[in-house]
Amino acid sequence: MILDEAWRLSPSVALRPEPFGALAYHFGNRKLTFLKRPELVRVVEQLADHPDVRSTLDAVGVPAPQHAAYAEALAGLADADMIRPRHEGEDAT
Amino acid sequence: MKLVEHFELGLDAPICLTWELTYACNLECAHCLSSSGRRDPRELTTAQAEAVIDELQRMQVFYVNIGGGEPTIRPDFWHLLEYAVNHQVGVKFSTNGVRITPERAAFLASPACGGYVDVQVSLDGATAEVNDYVRGPGSYDMAITALQNLQDAGFSDAKISVVCTRQNIGQLDEFKALADQYGATLRLTRLRPSGRGADVWDELHPRPEQQKVLYDWLMASGDNVLTGDSFFHLAAFGESLPGLNLCGAGRVVCLIDPVGDVYACPFAIHDNFLAGNVLADGGFKGVWQNSELFADLRSPQTGGACAKCSFYDSCRGGCMAAKFFTGLPLDGPDPECVQGYGEAALASGDRMIPAASQDHSKANPTRNQPVMLTLMTRPPTSACAESPLAGFTP
Numbered sequence: 001m002i003l004d005e006a007w008r009l010s011p012s013v014a015l016r017p018e019p020f021g022a023l024a025y026h027f028g029n030r031k032l033t034f035l036k037r038p039e040l041v042r043v044v045e046q047l048a049d050h051p052d053v054r055s056t057l058d059a060v061g062v063p064a065p066q067h068a069a070y071a072e073a074l075a076g077l078a079d080a081d082m083i084r085p086r087h088e089g090e091d092a093t
Numbered sequence: 094m095k096l097v098e099h100f101e102l103g104l105d106a107p108i109c110l111t112w113e114l115t116y117a118c119n120l121e122c123a124h125c126l127s128s129s130g131r132r133d134p135r136e137l138t139t140a141q142a143e144a145v146i147d148e149l150q151r152m153q154v155f156y157v158n159i160g161g162g163e164p165t166i167r168p169d170f171w172h173l174l175e176y177a178v179n180h181q182v183g184v185k186f187s188t189n190g191v192r193i194t195p196e197r198a199a200f201l202a203s204p205a206c207g208g209y210v211d212v213q214v215s216l217d218g219a220t221a222e223v224n225d226y227v228r229g230p231g232s233y234d235m236a237i238t239a240l241q242n243l244q245d246a247g248f249s250d251a252k253i254s255v256v257c258t259r260q261n262i263g264q265l266d267e268f269k270a271l272a273d274q275y276g277a278t279l280r281l282t283r284l285r286p287s288g289r290g291a292d293v294w295d296e297l298h299p300r301p302e303q304q305k306v307l308y309d310w311l312m313a314s315g316d317n318v319l320t321g322d323s324f325f326h327l328a329a330f331g332e333s334l335p336g337l338n339l340c341g342a343g344r345v346v347c348l349i350d351p352v353g354d355v356y357a358c359p360f361a362i363h364d365n366f367l368a369g370n371v372l373a374d375g376g377f378k379g380v381w382q383n384s385e386l387f388a389d390l391r392s393p394q395t396g397g398a399c400a401k402c403s404f405y406d407s408c409r410g411g412c413m414a415a416k417f418f419t420g421l422p423l424d425g426p427d428p429e430c431v432q433g434y435g436e437a438a439l440a441s442g443d444r445m446i447p448a449a450s451q452d453h454s455k456a457n458p459t460r461n462q463p464v465m466l467t468l469m470t471r472p473p474t475s476a477c478a479e480s481p482l483a484g485f486t487p
Contacts, residue, residue: 014181016106016153020099023108025155027183027209032108032155034096 002071002078003057006086008048013082015041024082031080040073048086100337100345103391106152106381108345111359114142114170115162115351116453119191121462122217123227124256124297127350127362128288129162130455136351139169141372145349146173148377149182156183156209160359162351162453165192171200178209185211187254189232190239198239198246213252213280214239219267223260227297229463240275251277252319256284259296262303265310269318280319281311283326285360286418286428289454291446293465294419304431305330326411326427329404339409343368343390347381355380357390360414364450397424404432411435420444 009015012028021035024044035041042060043053050056053074057067077083117132118125137145149157157177164170165188177184193201193212201210214236218224221233243251253272255261261268265281272279286294299307308327311318311334322336337345342358343366349355353371356362368387369380381387396402399410411427419428421444426434438444455462478484 014153014155016155018099018104019102020094020096023104023153023155025153027155027181030156030183030211036096 002074003054003067004052006052007074007078007083008086009044010081010084015045017041024077026080026082029081031082033077033080033082040070043070043074044077044083047083097337097339100339100341101391101393103344103387106154106378107347109158109341110149110154110347110349111158111160112145112349113160113162113351113359114164114173115167117166118161118163118189119166119461120163120189120229120232121455121459122229122232122289123293123463123465124217124258124284124288124290125454126285126287126290126360127160127162128449128452128454131453132162133352133453137353137372139172141353142169142173143176145353145371145377146177146180146182148371149177150180152378152381154182156185158359159184159186161187163189163191165197171197174210175205178205178207183209183211185213185252187213187215188239189228190214190236193239193242195242195246198242198248201243202246202248211250211252212243212248213254214243214277215254215256216268216271217256217258218261219264219271223264225463226260226465226467227258227293227463229461231461240277244275244277249276251275252280253277254280254282257281257299257307258284259299259303262299262306265307265314269314278317278319280321281307281324282321283323283412283415285412285414287360287414288362288449291418291449296465298429301429301431301433301436304429308334308431326408326415326429327431328407329402329431333407338407340411340413342366342413343384343387347387349377355384357386358414360412361417362451363417363447365417365447366414395424397422399424399426399434402426402432402434417447420446 013024013026016023021037022041024033024035039060039062043056046056050059057070062070113127115132115136116129118129121130164186174184216224216236217227224233255268269279284298308330324334325338328338346358347355348359355368357366368384371377374380396405396410399405413423415428416423421428421438426438428435428439
């Protein structure tokens with residue numbers, strides 16, 4: 001379950017703020033993804049600062065009933081290598 | 094608000110930026126949309142080009158489509174390529190293949206390019222006969238040699254970029270086979286009546302029934318085929334093709350030309366769509382964010398004559414440049430409207446094709462110039478009248 005795992009933004013990805021949220025660009029696979037909610041942008045940015053996804057969602061203020069939807073969005077981002085699992089002792093940068 | 098509505102209002106920086114580095118070209122393709130051939134003496138210097146790249150990095154324009162002319166014949170091309178890659182601006186460049194030697198192919202495949210470089214080789218026929226007809230003698234072999242060199246050097250996933258014409262729509266499967274043979278991805282784009290394309294559009298643009306062939310082929314086999322979002326006018330056949338399906342001109346798309354002029358889109362190099370210049374007007378960012386033309390393009394558009402068509406929501410009236418360069422009103426149907434409104438508009442007769450506002454075509458034809466003549470395939474129906482006075486009745 002992704003909610004209980006530790007994740008972080010992929011090192012090859014840059015976020016560009018936009019009115020709707022952000023553009024995420026992966027320099028490695030050249031995929032461009034649109035993060036369509038400002039909350040999702042904050043979640044992605046802060047993944048590395050929290051022990052797991054669930055605590056990141058709480059910190060950003062995403063209500064619990066929406067956690068499943070966010071987990072699904074994050075799984076999609078993981079498929080495109082926009083975010084990566086974080087291992088023991090690994091920092092945000 | 095839906096994402097596409099955000100795009101219609103414009104973003105803080107473009108998503109898809111085309112940058113033509115030079116008007117110089119070794120070829121003289123009949124349908125060149127920038128009327129290229131000769132270098133312009135005002136073209137950006139290396140330092141000015143580097144400054145543009147620095148600005149793109151600050152604006153987080155993640156990649157740029159470099160074209161021309163033939164960009165690789167600019168002596169500082171390889172330097173600018175590395176400069177961009179080292180400044181987090183990925184490069185996809187279009188080439189006819191002339192400078193893609195085994196050495197350059199090895200460089201492109203090397204860590205120096207870090208996988209941030211994409212190469213797009215132009216080919217407008219799956220056979221030399223069809224390709225050279227519009228791109229000029231020898232251009233097919235040149236492109237194939239480039240693809241072979243890239244493959245031999247271990248450069249993976251080059252692109253074969255095809256402008257779809259009346260002559261090559263029947264070769265779609267052959268193009269796909271060529272791409273597979275060279276480990277490449279096929280990219281199909283639409284012929285625009287821009288630049289010299291205006292002179293040959295009537296003869297080259299796909300016939301209405303071929304539009305359907307193209308649409309059906311894309312629906313059936315288009316999964317791994319790129320289209321640069323260029324066929325959104327076909328969405329009126331029914332199901333939308335993947336992509337944004339809207340005209341991004343001045344909203345998410347724009348063009349920087351070799352002298353630094355910024356136009357609303359790569360297919361609209363004309364004074365009417367000139368937003369400013371990167372050397373004046375506050376740099377590229379100033380032009381993108383403050384130009385009146387772009388503000389106008391980002392304001393809500395009315396569908397004009399198309400608003401009452403039930404397919405307006407899918408095709409959004411089609412391509413602005415295609416309408417402009419065929420002399421059709423910008424708020425009317427696309428000249429290749431698949432519902433047939435374009436043909437009626439073209440036939441109406443009161444349209445005026447706009448004069449070109451720049452032309453860098455070579456002053457005199459060279460041996461590379463395409464000769465768009467075909468041999469007769471049927472013998473003449475009557476013998477030639479050989480008398481010098483034939484038909485003369487005093």
